[in-house]
Amino acid sequence: MLTLHCPYCGTDADETDLHAGGQAHLKRYGPGSSDDQFEDYMFMRENPKGVHFERWRHVYGCGKWFLAARCTATLEVFGTYPAQTTEPPPDLRAKISAKRPGWTWGDFA
Amino acid sequence: MSDPISALQGRSTAGEVTIREAGLCGMITLRGELSNAKLRAVCKKITGQAFPEKAKIALGEDRGIAWMSPDEVLVMLPYAEVTDALAQIDSALAGQHYLAENVSDARALIHVEGGFAREILAKLTPADLHPATFGTGDFRRSHLGQVAAAFWMVDADTFAVVCFRSVADYVHDLLVASAKAGPVGVF
Numbered sequence: 001m002l003t004l005h006c007p008y009c010g011t012d013a014d015e016t017d018l019h020a021g022g023q024a025h026l027k028r029y030g031p032g033s034s035d036d037q038f039e040d041y042m043f044m045r046e047n048p049k050g051v052h053f054e055r056w057r058h059v060y061g062c063g064k065w066f067l068a069a070r071c072t073a074t075l076e077v078f079g080t081y082p083a084q085t086t087e088p089p090p091d092l093r094a095k096i097s098a099k100r101p102g103w104t105w106g107d108f109a
Numbered sequence: 110m111s112d113p114i115s116a117l118q119g120r121s122t123a124g125e126v127t128i129r130e131a132g133l134c135g136m137i138t139l140r141g142e143l144s145n146a147k148l149r150a151v152c153k154k155i156t157g158q159a160f161p162e163k164a165k166i167a168l169g170e171d172r173g174i175a176w177m178s179p180d181e182v183l184v185m186l187p188y189a190e191v192t193d194a195l196a197q198i199d200s201a202l203a204g205q206h207y208l209a210e211n212v213s214d215a216r217a218l219i220h221v222e223g224g225f226a227r228e229i230l231a232k233l234t235p236a237d238l239h240p241a242t243f244g245t246g247d248f249r250r251s252h253l254g255q256v257a258a259a260f261w262m263v264d265a266d267t268f269a270v271v272c273f274r275s276v277a278d279y280v281h282d283l284l285v286a287s288a289k290a291g292p293v294g295v296f
Binding site: 012013015016060062 | 163164176177178179181235236237249250252253257
């Protein structure tokens with residue numbers, strides 16, 4: 001069972017308190033973009049075995065969206081951070097690098 | 110006008126731990142910028158309580174303020190005073206971005222009173238209710254069985270649960286079943 005720390009209400013939320021929101025840090029391509037860019041945005045998702053970044057909503061708690069970094073293979077949670085973040089915070093990336101040297105995810109490493 | 114009636118009309122199931130619907134309780138959902146001094150002042154004026162910290166509840170005799178989310182608090186007060194309190198909030202926060210709504214009749218308040226009240230709740234929610242983590246003054250929104258609920262401790266042996274009115278019957282029966290099954294002896 002997954003337990004994520006909600007960065008808004010500061011409580012440890014169980015998976016059943018949460019709603020999964022899919023991949024984090026999607027860049028939206030809309031009108032004016034190329035077909036390839038739009039296809040990437042609309043359909044292409046990361047599907048890693050290892051480090052992954054996801055959106056979660058604390059639906060039975062404070063109701064806020066937040067982002068989480070975890071390992072899909074071991075369910076280890078590296079950390080959570082507010083949704084108003086366009087890329088994983090540096091300290092979290094450093095923490096992941098210490099545990100999973102050489103990890104990459106999308107444009108991040 | 111019809112008389113107000115609480116969800117379970119004070120239904121009480123006695124036992125080693127008593128599950129009792131607490132009757133009518135005035136509740137106001139107040140959303141807005143919680144750091145706003147005017148918002149804090151009007152909450153204090155209505156309840157007489159200091160504004161609660163994150164995930165806490167400030168409780169008085171029959172009034173309180175519960176921290177629901179970073180932009181929402183639940184103001185609790187006697188049922189009859191809600192209309193007047195809403196008017197006070199509206200005048201205090203006029204011109205600002207906020208929402209204040211009377212939700213007294215949309216909620217049910219259930220008390221769980223007795224020696225192993227903590228275990229009765231702990232069996233039904235994924236929230237960590239260990240005495241070291243959850244004590245008097247803490248407030249938690251989570252779920253009980255299949256429905257959303259919020260709860261806090263009134264004193265060492267009493268928990269209060271707030272749920273939606275439509276599921277009050279379910280929550281009451283769920284708590285009764287949990288009480289009937291007896292203590293687990295974990296805490």
